[in-house]
Amino acid sequence: MDLLASEWIKARSIRTTWLLVAGTVVVTVVVSLLGISGLLADWRADLPADFDPTGISFKGVLVGQILVATLGAQTFTSEYATGQIVTSLTVAPRRAVLLATKLAVTALVALATAVVTVACSFGASQAALAAAGLPTADLPDAGTVRAILCAVGYLVLTAVLGVALGAITRSSSGALAVVVTVALLVPALAPGLPGLVGDLAGTYWPTTAGQASYTTAGAGGVTGSAGLAVMAVFTLWTTLAAHVTLRARDA
Amino acid sequence: MHSSNPVILQAHSLVKRYGRLTAVDGLSFAVRPGVVTGFLGPNGAGKSTTLRMFLGLDRPTSGAATVGGLRLAETPHPMRVVGAMLDARAVHPRRTAGDHLAAVARAGGVARSRVAPTLELVGLGAVADRRAGDFSLGMKQRLGIATALIGDPSVVIFDEPLNGLDPEGIRWARSLMRDLAAEGRTVLFSSHLMGEMELTADHLVVVHHGRLLADQSLSAFITERTTAHVRARTPDRPGLLQALSRAGVHAAPDASSTDALDVLGSTTDHVGRVAAGAGVELSELSSARDSLEDVFLTMTSTQKEAA
Known part of the structure; x- marks a missing residue:
């Protein structure tokens, strides 16, 4: 409990935390709206048959996830960069406990951030779609509710992944490079990969599967909650790797 | 507290x-x-x-x-x-x-x-x-x-x-x-x-x-690691060196000055008595030790050669 309070003081006393929180909300909403504004130009033209008004509300998560992962990563990387980690580990020498505490505080901050981000992005996008006379999402629909919850879950998992990568790389730029590769580059390149590798990478790659979880389109492969589960398992393994790394290495 | x-x-x-x-x-x-x-x-x-x-x-x-x-x-x-x-x-x-x-x-x-x-x-x-x-x-x-x-x-x-x-x-x-x-x-x-x-x-x-x-x-x-020595200054350095030598005390002139000398293995009391007995005038009598800095440097430099 004391360590949680300590990590909370650390998180809230740095302006970076709040800039990243605000940045996640704003950037996600703006990018989602930009995605829709692209449709507006030729909305009279045929919409794709599988037009997904829910999924399109969360296009901005693609960029927002980078910010929320950075929020997680900097809980460790800022301590390694400044040397604060020495004090933290002297005061709390059990490294697994320090990792668990940072994960918990980050998950809570990310949860609050994700709820606001997803609510704003969904609300603004639906309003924009409605104003343009395009089809909107059906909120009482189970698929829509599931997609909304999965979008929140995906952002929280990305933040947790960020903490783990921060502990492993110990460097903001290193963590950012891995996050961009995992969350953006591989999903973008996977369809171009040949044969089975491309199929597997395009379907089971954790962030690809995770990103599929907040759409209602059933595009085959891993969709819905199963996609989020793939992301969760990947995050869990990375967290375990962070635990092993923290224990084994000198601070 | x-x-x-x-x-x-x-x-x-x-x-x-x-x-x-x-x-x-x-x-x-x-x-x-x-x-x-x-x-x-x-x-x-x-x-x-x-x-x-x-x-x-x-x-x-x-x-x-x-x-x-x-x-x-x-x-x-x-x-x-x-x-x-x-x-x-x-x-x-x-x-x-x-x-x-x-x-x-x-x-x-x-x-x-x-x-x-x-x-x-x-x-x-x-x-x-x-x-x-x-x-x-x-x-x-x-x-x-x-x-x-x-x-x-x-x-x-x-x-x-x-x-x-x-x-x-x-x-x-x-x-x-x-x-x-x-x-x-x-x-x-x-x-x-x-x-x-x-x-x-x-x-x-x-x-x-x-x-x-x-x-x-x-x-x-x-x-244990530093040696005490006595420093004396006198207008009659040869006279004091002679008197100390007669008393069996080892002393050496300080090359950096014309009137100072260093005495090893003795005390200010003893050097003072020897000088008084020989009628040599003293202008300074003090005791000193090797600086710890020097001792430390010697310790670490000999170690370096050994390693």
Whole structure:
């Protein structure tokens, strides 16, 4: 409990935390709206048959996830960069406990951030779609509710992944490079990969599967909650790797 | 204010290797409560690595560094056992001094109410709301010392605590370390400067190339490793040399002056008597010892050749 309070003081006393929180909300909403504004130009033209008004509300998560992962990563990387980690580990020498505490505080901050981000992005996008006379999402629909919850879950998992990568790389730029590769580059390149590798990478790659979880389109492969589960398992393994790394290495 | 039990720091055949480099090479020593122990060695002697192993930051290749017989991670309340400052700059520059100390206090289960008095103690009471990044090195040093002391620990470990302090700050830090020891705490501080040790430490642990060169009280170190000599100045240097030689005392003229000479293995009393007996006028008579700095340099340079 004391360590949680300590990590909370650390998180809230740095302006970076709040800039990243605000940045996640704003950037996600703006990018989602930009995605829709692209449709507006030729909305009279045929919409794709599988037009997904829910999924399109969360296009901005693609960029927002980078910010929320950075929020997680900097809980460790800022301590390694400044040397604060020495004090933290002297005061709390059990490294697994320090990792668990940072994960918990980050998950809570990310949860609050994700709820606001997803609510704003969904609300603004639906309003924009409605104003343009395009089809909107059906909120009482189970698929829509599931997609909304999965979008929140995906952002929280990305933040947790960020903490783990921060502990492993110990460097903001290193963590950012891995996050961009995992969350953006591989999903973008996977369809171009040949044969089975491309199929597997395009379907089971954790962030690809995770990103599929907040759409209602059933595009085959891993969709819905199963996609989020793939992301969760990947995050869990990375967290375990962070635990092993923290224990084994000198601070 | 300090009430907990005395705690001994102990290095047991401590070894730390980084690949081929051996930073600490079989160190064994104990640091006891109630006195200020100076951890002396040239840069790269393995001091910081040893301190980091006491704090559980680095894992020994073999051997153990224990605090009260336990590794720090095994102690129930680490912050009440050990407080440390390894690097004064190791603080987040954007966080205020007050928030920094509050985070540290809460992590160790210490009430936030200790923050204000601890900042007062180190003379930073007025700048609690300022960011640590705006502090001078001396102020960061004080904040680092506050960070070490907030848990009211039985052991305090400071790595080069006097670096970057102005003369007044150095005097303050010295008297603080003495006070902490007088309260029954175990105080270990490192330095690569013998001069700092002479004025602050009661006990010396000297290391070089990761090996122990000395582990003894400062007074024993002085009497065992330095020789006393008497310095005399006289208008009649040949006369005094002759008289001393007749009395069986070995003396040598000081080449850097025309009227001074150095006497080995004697006392000012004896030289004074010899001079009076011979009717030689003295213009100065004083006793001196080799400087500890010289002794330290000799110790570490002979080690270097041996290695």
